[in-house]
Amino acid sequence: MKTAHIVIFVLAVALSLLAATYRFNDSAHAMGVLKKGGSMARHPAVLNSRDGRATLIVTARVVPPYRGDARVVLEGAPGHTCTMYNAEPAVRFPFHHRPAFAGSVYSDLRPHDKVALWVVLKPAGEVATAAGPPPASDATDCCLTGEGEGAPVGAPSRRPRVSGPQLAFYDLKSNERLLAVPIRFVGREGGERHGK
Amino acid sequence: MGNDATKPSFLSRHRTGILLGSLLLFLPPLAVIIQATSADVDLCGTWCPRMFFVVRNGAGIGEIIGGMARSYMGVALVVAILLTTLFLGRYWCSHLCPVGGATELGGRLLPRFLKIDYSGIPAAPVRYGYLAVYLAAPLIGIGSLCCSYCNFATIPRLFGAPFVEADMIYFFRTAGLINLGLMVALGFLARGGRAYCNFLCPIGALDALVSRFRGRFGRRMQVTADRCTGCGQCRAVCPTWAIEVGERAAIDQLSCMPCRECEKACPEGAIRYGTSD
DSSP: OHHHHHHHHHHHHHHHHHHHHHOOOOOEEEEEOOOOOOOOOOEEEEEEETTOOOEEEEEEEETTTEEEEEEEEEEEEEEEEEEEEOOOOOOSOOSOOOOEEEETTTEEEEETHHHHHHEEEEETTOOOOSSSSHHHHHEEEEESSSSSTTTTOOGGGGOOOOOOOOEEETTTTTTOOEEEEEEOOOOOOOOOEEEE | OOOOOOOOOOHTTTHHHHHHHHHHSTTTTTHHHHHOOOOOOSSSSSSSSSSSTOOEEEEEEEEOOOOOHHHHHHHHHHHHHHHHHHOOHHHHHIIHHHHHHHHHHHHSSGGGGGGGGOOOHHHHHHHHHHHHHHHHHOOOOOOOOTTTTHHHHHHHHHHHHTTTTHHHHTTSSSSHHHHHHHHIIIIBTTTSHHHHHHOOOOEEEEEEEHOOOOTTTOOEEEEOTTOOOOOOOOHHOOTOOOEESSSSEEOTTTTOOOOOOOHHHOOOOOOEEEEOO
16 A cells, blocks of 8 residues: 555656646746836747747736836737737726726726736737637737837837847837837747756 | 534535635636735736745745735735644635635536546545645756646636636647646546545645644544444545545545535434544
């Protein structure tokens, strides 16, 4: 009996190690803050969208004193289309302020608000499949093919140069970048080990 | 300081109702407690009870404290769970946990022939093998089970998916599909609906460890040896296969949560909830 327990424990450790070390690159989560002066997610989100869809989840908190409207854009990722879905409560109670999301713009962001954005990336030209979600009412399509293309207009000097694919949040008025989430696209081989 | 073994308590009689209330409070579409206490929409974020005790390789004390501050409601919840367990047993798991409650209540809606009986697999070695990797893998920097495989992320999104597209998107990813498969196979389809809790929930694993320490004041389910006939009816209803029946029944406190189904099932009144005499 004791031997069986030891064997099962070792098997559980081995399977758990496999699960912990292997990454599925069809989704990644990045955490950041939206703040004046800009910020950057600590690590690039590693994604593989060549075989189909990839999902980037961005969660961020609004750091005081920033308040305003922010546009979300995918930059430097030619050949990709994206659709954004904002996480919202199914039934919205008025306990806390929550920014509205429409047309890839968060409206009325206030200090300490939290946003959770699900960005589905697909290779451009891919035909939607039956496995995909239904057309979204709170979803926003974006299709940016060039570096910086589609970023907010006005005050371009305040926009940092885009050095690679990234999802960026810009203040709608000043065009100042509030948060950048770098994205690293990997090849067809798919998953990789953590920390690679 | 024993209990009256013949009269089921309020908590015993109304467990289903309490669990349903917990689903309404914690899970979509209402998630009243989450919305009332935080700017989040689900159990990820302020209420996350799983991430704060995962220490990542190279993390300084500031980062650890920062992680706790980010999910301060989750920290408070886990501390409250463990303290309550020390004195009263695993009531969070049996009566309040919306995640385990959802799989158990959902599982009751499914026909018996679909159910999978996992009771042949000893739960503790699986649970603590998983917990060991859950804690150690981030610490030594080789990966993480946190977030990628999370029951507290999956169940709220399963409830939210019919209403919110962002929740639906969660399942159109490999990790989301695996989580869904685990919740279905080890939750809804498991006999008793609690195999996920018993095998893979890190909160349940910590809670079970605390449950082992009871002292003089800790209340737990226990068998009155001279009344037990070893009929095994208690074992048949135990959702966490925590009861071994030889000549008499014996309860493994490492797996038992006081759902008190065994107490109700025992024809001899040999199982009761209380302190050790």
